Amino acid sequence: MISKFFKLEQEKRERILNAATKEFGEKGFGNASTNEIVMEAGISKGLLFHYFTNKKGLYLFLYDYYVELMVDELFTKLDLEDGDILSKWRRIGWLKFELMKRHPEMFDFLKSVYEETDSEVKSELEKRNYDVIETSYAKILSNIDTSLFKPNIDIGRAINIIIWTLEGYGNQQKILTKNTPMDLLNIEKLIEGMDEYIEMLKSMFYK
């Protein structure tokens, strides 16, 4: 039935999407209320279930929808050939900050997905994660130019440190800017901060 959802007029489709994204993002799967969603979207109870069968169906649809959106974004705007993992990850960070500004609700939703504890939904989620996320990661990390690294560096571990550091920085900034409206977010500043870490990592790991 989900296929029919795309035949809806765009405006209504977005109203539903936004309402559901917001509700799930704020409250998580279990505590989100379909009532709230239909009220916010201005549609009837029945229609929601007509398209998505049940709450879980709606949730997983949103998940797939946003994962696809992110992956598309990533692989359209990322130079996969770039062997410099640091510059590549810098680019990823930039794309993420950009997306965060354009689709803040999406990030809240995806964060809630990561933290999802509801067992009936978690296993389904993990199944889907595996494929897309795993292969995306693999692609990104596939053609690393190892000649950039100093000799005697364990490159696998170095890459982990790079990823953990940049993720750690991202999370730290998210918490610090929690109360800043997304449209006022100063991405240049965030990137600058990120660059300082990248410089450190570069001088440590690169020749």
Place this chain on the structure above:
Amino acid sequence: MISKFFKLEQEKRERILNAATKEFGEKGFGNASTNEIVMEAGISKGLLFHYFTNKKGLYLFLYDYYVELMVDELFTKLDLEDGDILSKWRRIGWLKFELMKRHPEMFDFLKSVYEETDSEVKSELEKRNYDVIETSYAKILSNIDTSLFKPNIDIGRAINIIIWTLEGYGNQQKILTKNTPMDLLNIEKLIEGMDEYIEMLKSMFYK
């Protein structure tokens, strides 16, 4: 009424504690069912509320209980005077792995606390967090021996990289060993793996 809870025979007390910890850890505050808890604990509905007033009371009790347990563990077995932040954090990692083996449910519970979205409980949680967690962090990071670091290293950022890396490693191992029964967990192996990162960090940051 919580004070009376401690006067219960140990076995029953633990049954209640374990049942609640497990249920909250698996489902989060909002979706956890007190019904499930009393059934698992083998006590009556009324008794739970006799001790903890309401669901929120039980949740926050568990939180306080485990935070105290962790803080006690940390500050009893940690040499706060040690200025070597890397060796100190190594010790923290070891203590965490140890605790994870002895109280695996506690970690799931505390993780669920961190991810809690339920607003009626979140504000209360944040209030409590502030004091204990913040001051604990401050104490641990208070007397760092900066003379150990290479010159020209931004020590603040270095410490962040250290923390993010070791946390990243911990999370990675948690996911990888998710299906290993906790009592079969090979802590020595985990520590060995951690030590490899610590060695890297040491050669990067220390003289």
Place this chain on the structure above:
Amino acid sequence: MISKFFKLEQEKRERILNAATKEFGEKGFGNASTNEIVMEAGISKGLLFHYFTNKKGLYLFLYDYYVELMVDELFTKLDLEDGDILSKWRRIGWLKFELMKRHPEMFDFLKSVYEETDSEVKSELEKRNYDVIETSYAKILSNIDTSLFKPNIDIGRAINIIIWTLEGYGNQQKILTKNTPMDLLNIEKLIEGMDEYIEMLKSMFYK
């Protein structure tokens, strides 16, 4: 949501109304069971709360409903211009006996309202009472023809005696006929009895 209640088919609407009126009338607000009401009405738990939000909402709806019904009855069928307070109050008595025959449950319900002790409902009740009841009383007592009274009679007190006497008679008859099925109630007899008191009061107070 109450507005939707009136769009229900009459038969179901009355089943709900009657069940709730009876339950509240018998047990008062606090001890009435919404479970009992839905079972008696033959509807689901959810539906009741769909229409009335909560128990209090249902109770206050019934109160408003019956007060309006009584006030309508009173002011449609009562000659407010009649300055003869005794003949006017006789008419009121008659209308009350009539209503009691047609809507016996309503009287039990309204009696239970008057005696309500539940604090969360009492204040709301008093707020509503004030307006309608107070102004109704005022209207009824507004244009009394004082020239009908003997001189030297304290008319204010005389009117109180009239009201208390006729109310006293009403209550007495209610108790005496408690076990008589309402449809067998001989209103003519009741009115006759009332008339005897009215004659006494007339000879005492009127010229």
Place this chain on the structure above:
Amino acid sequence: MISKFFKLEQEKRERILNAATKEFGEKGFGNASTNEIVMEAGISKGLLFHYFTNKKGLYLFLYDYYVELMVDELFTKLDLEDGDILSKWRRIGWLKFELMKRHPEMFDFLKSVYEETDSEVKSELEKRNYDVIETSYAKILSNIDTSLFKPNIDIGRAINIIIWTLEGYGNQQKILTKNTPMDLLNIEKLIEGMDEYIEMLKSMFYK
């Protein structure tokens, strides 16, 4: 078991009595909480049920206790030989106002008894009422000096008017003084007001 209750030290007995009277008076039988009562009285749950078997037993004990207290008061201080029903009823009014000042909680309790809707308690209450109240009323009304009345007056009805009027006045004053602390109640004023009605009734009914 109730007999044993009287063997308790007076102070504890009164704490229990007062707590129960207050709770029932405020909330009625059904909504009163035995928990509240034992907490207020400072005794254990078990003790209450040891003496009174169940909530109903406690309630009916209090009822019997206060009815006896009132009847004692009435028949000790009332001149039953007095054939002047108006002066006798004046005396009753005075005694009631006096009691109201000394035992305000008792009146709230007895009022709540009168309004009791709980069916399991109501029938029991009615059984007990019948005996004591009925015979008390009979005694008071037994030796009325009918020669005081004007001829052609229906004395039965006249007495009803007297009772309803004085009761009406009492209730009216109760409502008007609802917010006056009992110890500030100006009984002389209340009696004065009552006397005005008594004078009217006298001039209406007596030679």
Place this chain on the structure above:
DNA sequence: AATGAATGAGCATTCATTCAT
């Protein structure tokens, strides 16, 4: 396609009463 009335299992919480100590 779209509605929203209707369902009923599920929820947290209360409370009179019991009983081992």
Place this chain on the structure above:
DNA sequence: TATGAATGAATGCTCATTCAT
């Protein structure tokens, strides 16, 4: 005599889901 831990049925209320229209 006195305690208070323990019970479990009952309470008001919510919510995903169904289905006749």
